[in-house]
Amino acid sequence: MSPVWTIDAGGTGTAVTGPGGRRRYGSVNPASGPDADTVLRTAFADLATSLGGRVGRGWIATATIDPRDPGTELERLRRTAERTGLRGRLVVSNDALPWLVAPPLAGRGVAVVCGTGSGFLAGDGRSAPVRVGSCEYLGSDEGSAYDLGLSGLRAAVRALDGRGPDTVLAKHFSVTTARDLARLAYPKAAVAALAPIVCRAWLDDDPVATHLVEAAVAELGLGVRAAAAAAGLEGEWTVAAGGGVFLGCPEFLEAFRTEVLGEVVVITDPNATIEAALAEGVPDWALDDCAWTVTLADPPRPAPRPATATGPIALGLCLAAWGGDGLPAALDAARDLGVDAVDLPTDTTTGLVDADRWAADADYRSDLRSTLSDLAVTCVSNSRDTQLLLGPHGPHTDPVLAGTADEKRAHALRHAEHTIRIAADLGATQARLMFGVPDLSRWLSWWHSDVSWSDNVDAWLDAAAPVLKLAAEHGVHLLVEPHPKQVAYDPDSTRRLLDAADVRLCLDVANLAAVGYDPVSVARGWGTRLGAAHAKDLQRWTGTDQPPGAGWSRYGPGPAIRFRALGSGDLPWPGVVAALLDEGFRGVLYVEHEDALLPREQSAANSVRLLRSLLPDREPQGRTW
Numbered sequence: 001m002s003p004v005w006t007i008d009a010g011g012t013g014t015a016v017t018g019p020g021g022r023r024r025y026g027s028v029n030p031a032s033g034p035d036a037d038t039v040l041r042t043a044f045a046d047l048a049t050s051l052g053g054r055v056g057r058g059w060i061a062t063a064t065i066d067p068r069d070p071g072t073e074l075e076r077l078r079r080t081a082e083r084t085g086l087r088g089r090l091v092v093s094n095d096a097l098p099w100l101v102a103p104p105l106a107g108r109g110v111a112v113v114c115g116t117g118s119g120f121l122a123g124d125g126r127s128a129p130v131r132v133g134s135c136e137y138l139g140s141d142e143g144s145a146y147d148l149g150l151s152g153l154r155a156a157v158r159a160l161d162g163r164g165p166d167t168v169l170a171k172h173f174s175v176t177t178a179r180d181l182a183r184l185a186y187p188k189a190a191v192a193a194l195a196p197i198v199c200r201a202w203l204d205d206d207p208v209a210t211h212l213v214e215a216a217v218a219e220l221g222l223g224v225r226a227a228a229a230a231a232g233l234e235g236e237w238t239v240a241a242g243g244g245v246f247l248g249c250p251e252f253l254e255a256f257r258t259e260v261l262g263e264v265v266v267i268t269d270p271n272a273t274i275e276a277a278l279a280e281g282v283p284d285w286a287l288d289d290c291a292w293t294v295t296l297a298d299p300p301r302p303a304p305r306p307a308t309a310t311g312p313i314a315l316g317l318c319l320a321a322w323g324g325d326g327l328p329a330a331l332d333a334a335r336d337l338g339v340d341a342v343d344l345p346t347d348t349t350t351g352l353v354d355a356d357r358w359a360a361d362a363d364y365r366s367d368l369r370s371t372l373s374d375l376a377v378t379c380v381s382n383s384r385d386t387q388l389l390l391g392p393h394g395p396h397t398d399p400v401l402a403g404t405a406d407e408k409r410a411h412a413l414r415h416a417e418h419t420i421r422i423a424a425d426l427g428a429t430q431a432r433l434m435f436g437v438p439d440l441s442r443w444l445s446w447w448h449s450d451v452s453w454s455d456n457v458d459a460w461l462d463a464a465a466p467v468l469k470l471a472a473e474h475g476v477h478l479l480v481e482p483h484p485k486q487v488a489y490d491p492d493s494t495r496r497l498l499d500a501a502d503v504r505l506c507l508d509v510a511n512l513a514a515v516g517y518d519p520v521s522v523a524r525g526w527g528t529r530l531g532a533a534h535a536k537d538l539q540r541w542t543g544t545d546q547p548p549g550a551g552w553s554r555y556g557p558g559p560a561i562r563f564r565a566l567g568s569g570d571l572p573w574p575g576v577v578a579a580l581l582d583e584g585f586r587g588v589l590y591v592e593h594e595d596a597l598l599p600r601e602q603s604a605a606n607s608v609r610l611l612r613s614l615l616p617d618r619e620p621q622g623r624t625w
Contacts, residue, residue, distance in 0.1 A: 002057050002088060004278060005047055008270040009062035010095060011116025011146070012189045012244070016043050017271040018058075020050030027116075027189060029064045040080050048085035055088040055362040059278045061095040061270070063117060070292055078294045086296050089360050091282055093291040096121040098277035099240040099267050100129060107283060108237055110227050114220060114256075115243030116192040118144035121290075122227035128285050130230040132223050142219035145245050149194030151212045152201070159208070167208035172197050199249040213252065221259035242267025295359035297421040311616040313580065314340040315608065316378065316590035318534070321600045323350030327371065333601065334375060337608050341378040341588045343432065346419045349384050349400060355418035365425060372426060378588050379479065379506075379532060380423035381432035385415035389463050390436035390456075390487070397436075409463075412436075416467045424474035430531055431471065432479040432506050435460060437487050453487075457496050460487040468502060479506040479531050484515060484555040491522055504531030508592075509576055510538045510563060514555040519571045523579035530585055535607060536592040537569030538562075551596025563594035565603035566610040577614040589615070 005018035014025040028040040047058075064073050070092065077092055099111035100121050107125035112118075118141050123129035133142065141147050156173035158164030173194070201209035224239060241264050246253045257264045267273050282291045317339045322330030330352055334342050346355045357364050384400050389412035391397065393405035401411045416433050423431040438459045442451055464478075471478045480488045480503050488494040490512065498505060505526055509519040511534075523533075541547040541560040551562035566573055580589070589611065595603040 003051055003054055004275060005051070005056050005058040006271045006274040006278065007043065007047075007058070007060040007062070008095065008274060009060060009064065010113075010243070011063050012192060014039065014043055015271055016047055017275070018047050018050050018056070019052075020046070022271065028062065037076075037080070040077075041084055044081050044084040044086055048087075051086070053085070053087070056086070057089055057278065058086070059091040059093070059098065059274050061093050061098050061274050063095050063113075063119075065092060065094045074292055074294065078296065081294075082296050087362065088296055090294045090296055091278065091291055092294060093286070094119070094121065094131075095270070096131075097129070097286060097290055098270075098274040099242060101280055101283065101286065102273045102276035103280070104265055105238055105240050106280070107285070109233070110224050110231075110237070110239045112220065112224060112239060112241045113243045114144055114241065114245045116145050116189060117141040118147070118220065118223070118243070120223040120227040122231035122233060123285070124231050124233060126285060127231075129290060130227060131290075132227040132230065142223065143216040143245075144243075145192035145195035147219075148198045148212060148216055148245070149191040151215075152194055152198035152209065153191065155208050155212065165208055168201050168204065168206045169198065169209060172201075195245060196248060199245075199252055203249075203251060213255070217252070217255045217259050220256055224260050237262070239264045240267055240273075241265070242270060242273075297359065297425070311618055312586055313577075313615050314378075314588040315611055315615065316341040316343060316532075316588040317604065317608075318343040318345070318381075318590045318592045319352060320345040320347070320350055320381075320383070321593035321604070323347070323352060327352045331371070331375060333604065336601075337604060339591070339608065341376040341590075343379040343381050343590050344372070344377050344422075344426070344428075346380060346382045346415065346422060347384045348415070353422065355382075355415055355422065358422060359418055368422075369426065377423075377426045377428045379430040379432055379590070380419050380426065380428050382415055382419045383432075383434045386412045386419070386433045387436040387485070388412035389416065390438050390459060392436065413466065417470055420467065420470050420474055420476050420478075423476045429475070430477050430479050430504075432481060432532070433467065434481060434483065434486055435464060437485060437489075440485075443489075453493055454496065456487045457493070457500055460497065461500055464501065472502070477531055478503045480504075481506040481508055481511070481534070483508070483511050490515060491517065498529050505529050506532045506534065508534040508536070510534070510536045510569075510571060511555075513538050513571060514540075514558075514561045516558060520575040520579050523576050524583055526583065530583070530587065532587045533580065533585065533589045534592050535566060535573075535589050535611060536594055537564040537566050537571050537573070537607075539564055539569045549597070551594075562596060563592075565593070565595045565598055566591075566607040568595065568598070568606070573610065574614055577611070581616075 003019050008015045009028045011029055012027055014028050016023050023046060025043045026039045028036050030036040074092055096111040096113045096119055100123055101107060107123050110120060110122040112120055118133055120132040121129050152169050153173050155164060155167055156169040159167050159170045198209050198212055202213040239260055239262060317334050317337060319330040319342055322333060346353045388397050388401060388408035393408050401408055419431050419433060438456055442453050442456055468478060480497060482488045482494045488497045507530055509522055512522045513519040539562050547560050552560045554560055591604055591607040593600045593603045
């Protein structure tokens with residue numbers, strides 16, 4: 001059973017529970033103080049130490065998350081958690097959501113946070129919840145400790161200035177105190193700390209404090225009613241109330257109970273409530289709307305160094321052709337062929353690697369490393385799931401994932417990030433990803449239009465930004481492969497993309513020959529930007545009728561083509577290999593099987609045999625006479 005941990009992160013303090021018990025820290029909210037990032041790192045690091053490397057399940061409920069838009073906070077939490085050694089699956093939400101999810105509300109009712117700040121979250125148990133307030137202390141927080149403290153402080157200053165009625169608060173707050181607080185760069189926690197003084201003055205029947213407390217309670221009641229109305233709550237429903245103001249002043253809580261005129265359950269232990277919500281599971285209506293799941297990946301682990309090819313170019317095998325038969329069959333084929341390296345696909349359509357399971361299951365990750373320990377995985381790839389990042393997003397890609405464009409993009413991004421992390425975990429320095437293309441028609445020029453293929457390049461850069469960032473963090477080079485279904489589809493578009501992004505080229509001369517380019521010429525001129533290459537042959541149909549036989553397709557409006565094993569097509573592979581050697585290419589040349597006429601074992605063996613006859617098996621001596 002995976003260990004469970006929870007974090008309740010409010011505006012003033014942070015409570016963490018896990019195998020090591022409960023620990024308290026300062027605020028992790030950047031709005032509360034300049035040390036928020038340091039506190040967050042410390043809390044995560046202590047938690048990781050208590051887990052002892054075990055993969056856990058956690059939920060962080062934090063006031064730093066907007067219930068509708070996590071912004072950059074989600075990445076901040078993920079990055080910090082991974083760097084401190086936390087592993088497993090993490091739920092991230094606003095601090096009120098677990099109170100709404102956990103019993104007794106179980107999704108139906110209103111959750112009220114009244115601590116340093118205030119906020120309301122209401123749901124009917126079926127639809128996404130609605131929020132009221134929660135706009136930080138400059139935009140809302142009515143009825144909160146900050147609101148009470150600020151109102152009390154201002155009332156005291158007014159009394160001292162003679163602008164307002166006398167109040168016992170003036171004995172506690174001097175003008176000097178007010179001026180000191182006003183100059184604080186982060187006044188939120190300091191002002192909120194004044195709320196107990198206001199509550200004590202109210203209990204002592206101070207008229208000014210009484211007015212302030214009554215106004216605060218009224219605001220909280222108004223927030224509950226507004227949230228309930230927005231959520232369409234009818235009949236009987238329950239309020240879950242918690243936070244330092246309620247718990248610190250029972251009389252304030254009782255006044256609130258009277259104001260809402262309904263059942264109020266008190267959240268006395270937010271971490272226990274978060275754990276109860278974690279046990280319930282994040283409901284569908286909350287996922288990606290007000291709660292987000294984050295898979296915390298293992299740190300990059302260098303695998304045993306692959307055996308280096310004796311010659312200048314290593315010979316590899318793309319395992320995608322063994323999709324459907326399982327990873328053991330694919331690996332047996334690579335071993336039988338005796339190749340130097342393999343390209344491991346993570347596509348859901350091949351079934352060789354379950355990337356989602358890899359992200360959540362430490363035992364599966366360990367098993368995969370062990371299974372591959374005798375082979376050099378030099379590249380990890382995904383061509384079909386990641387295609388959905390740029391599309392098309394219609395029925396063309398439904399066989400991979402049926403859904404909306406946003407759902408397809410999210411699927412693609414998740415699998416692209418999985419592929420990067422798997423590559424790092426296996427010690428592979430390259431990940432080959434195909435992101436699709438937004439608009440294929442842009443390769444045509446349209447009358448009086450400024451739209452061009454460069455718009456597709458810009459779209460690629462925007463969509464790929466988080467993947468490129470992750471790849472850089474893990475020391476993995478991203479490879480792009482020219483293909484008519486990609487933004488990089490010919491030499492010119494490929495150079496434009498290579499110039500614009502920190503990526504390298506996986507050259508497939510057959511793909512480029514299929515759209516009319518000379519296969520030897522396209523192997524030249526890439527320099528250090530050439531990271532890998534694919535090897536397959538090509539037949540081109542020059543007749544005017546439909547070609548007979550299997551495997552024919554069209555790459556655009558040109559003649560029909562089909563891919564073959566090396567030696568079975570029209571490409572001059574001796575010249576291609578010579579061009580790669582002339583260019584100083586020292587990467588891996590991967591055999592691809594896409595031959596519809598030959599069994600894959602025979603096709604791969606033919607291609608490997610031909611390449612072995614063309615590739616030098618050691619550094620050549622050059623002319624000796």
